[in-house]
Amino acid sequence: MKIGIVGYGRMGRLIREICLERGHTVPLVVDPNLQQAPHRSALADDLARANLNSVECVIDFSLPEAVLGNIEKYAENKTPAVIGTTGWEDKRDAVQTLIDQSGSSLLYGSNFSVGANIFFAMTARLAELINHFPQYDMLMHEFHHRHKKDSPSGTALTAAEHILQNLERKNEIQRETLQRSIEPQELHVTATRGGDIPGLHMVLADSSEDTLELRHTARNRRGFALGAVLAAEWLHGKQGFFSFDEYFAEALR
Ligand SMILES: NC(=O)C1=CN([C@@H]2O[C@H](COP(=O)(O)OP(=O)(O)OC[C@H]3O[C@@H](n4cnc5c(N)ncnc54)[C@H](OP(=O)(O)O)[C@@H]3O)[C@@H](O)[C@H]2O)C=CC1
Numbered sequence: 244m245k246i247g248i249v250g251y252g253r254m255g256r257l258i259r260e261i262c263l264e265r266g267h268t269v270p271l272v273v274d275p276n277l278q279q280a281p282h283r284s285a286l287a288d289d290l291a292r293a294n295l296n297s298v299e300c301v302i303d304f305s306l307p308e309a310v311l312g313n314i315e316k317y318a319e320n321k322t323p324a325v326i327g328t329t330g331w332e333d334k335r336d337a338v339q340t341l342i343d344q345s346g347s348s349l350l351y352g353s354n355f356s357v358g359a360n361i362f363f364a365m366t367a368r369l370a371e372l373i374n375h376f377p378q379y380d381m382l383m384h385e386f387h388h389r390h391k392k393d394s395p396s397g398t399a400l401t402a403a404e405h406i407l408q409n410l411e412r413k414n415e416i417q418r419e420t421l422q423r424s425i426e427p428q429e430l431h432v433t434a435t436r437g438g439d440i441p442g443l444h445m446v447l448a449d450s451s452e453d454t455l456e457l458r459h460t461a462r463n464r465r466g467f468a469l470g471a472v473l474a475a476e477w478l479h480g481k482q483g484f485f486s487f488d489e490y491f492a493e494a495l496r
């Protein structure tokens with residue numbers, strides 16, 4: 244496939260390598276910082292100046308403040324898009340409507356690694372079990388590198404949604420550092436930033452007797468990047484709004 248990469252930072256560079264390893268071409272790279280186009284790629288510093296018709300799909304790992312404008316351009320041009328950029332989860336319904344109305348296709352994943360998707364399934368199951376045992380409370384914490392712009396991470400928010408869907412006594416995500424006690428219906432989802440941590444997510448179920456802990460630790464970014472390229476291959480020929488869960492569920496069959 245001819246794949247365009249939008250956002251050529253930590254993730255975009257790795258995604259280009261994996262695209263080439265898997266036999267794809269990368270005729271387009273878009274990033275405001277690029278001084279020199281990667282070998283044989285067309286370079287654009289702005290999506291408005293990019294020729295989206297030169298690619299069959301784009302993979303977008305840009306920034307939270309850029310991604311919604313980018314998505315509008317993909318939809319307008321009917322360019323299939325895999326979105327790994329996080330930090331826009333509250334606009335998901337509006338994006339789904341835009342994609343449905345445009346007849347385009349888009350797949351979003353807050354985390355494309357196999358391990359994180361197993362972690363989501365385990366989180367959902369843990370919450371389902373804890374639902375029967377009122378002595379337990381549930382909470383989440385995550386750690387990421389010092390450059391990360393959104394908090395909490397998209398992965399933490401996805402895991403939190405799985406908890407809310409399965410644990411009847413929790414019905415809202417509380418992201419703030421509190422100057423009061425937590426209310427029983429609030430799920431506290433907190434974040435720490437520093438160092439080079441590629442991503443560490445923890446879900447706790449805690450009672451006065453014991454603690455259950457689920458943890459996903461990314462060792463590097465390769466699992467995220469490979470998953471995004473696999474998602475682009477899966478999206479080829481499909482129409483509509485998809486989440487990476489749907490790809491993952493199919494991979495399990
Ligand atoms: N779904 C997943 O599995 C994963 C998701 N992510 C997410 O991916 C995103 C990128 O992460 P990462 O690669 O670490 O970040 P980086 O900051 O390393 O890279 C982002 C790049 O996008 C550029 N950029 C900014 N605006 C635009 C625009 N309008 N069009 C194109 N490029 C633009 C940035 O330029 P500048 O610096 O000048 O703004 C930067 O070079 C984040 O939202 C992160 O949370 C990360 C890892 C895994």
Ligand SMILES: O=C(O)C1=N[C@H](C(=O)O)C[C@H](O)C1
Nearest residue numbers: 329353354391396397398442
């Ligand atoms: O910004 C990152 O680095 C990451 N972002 C994603 C997120 O917000 O969950 C995925 C991964 O944790 C790395």
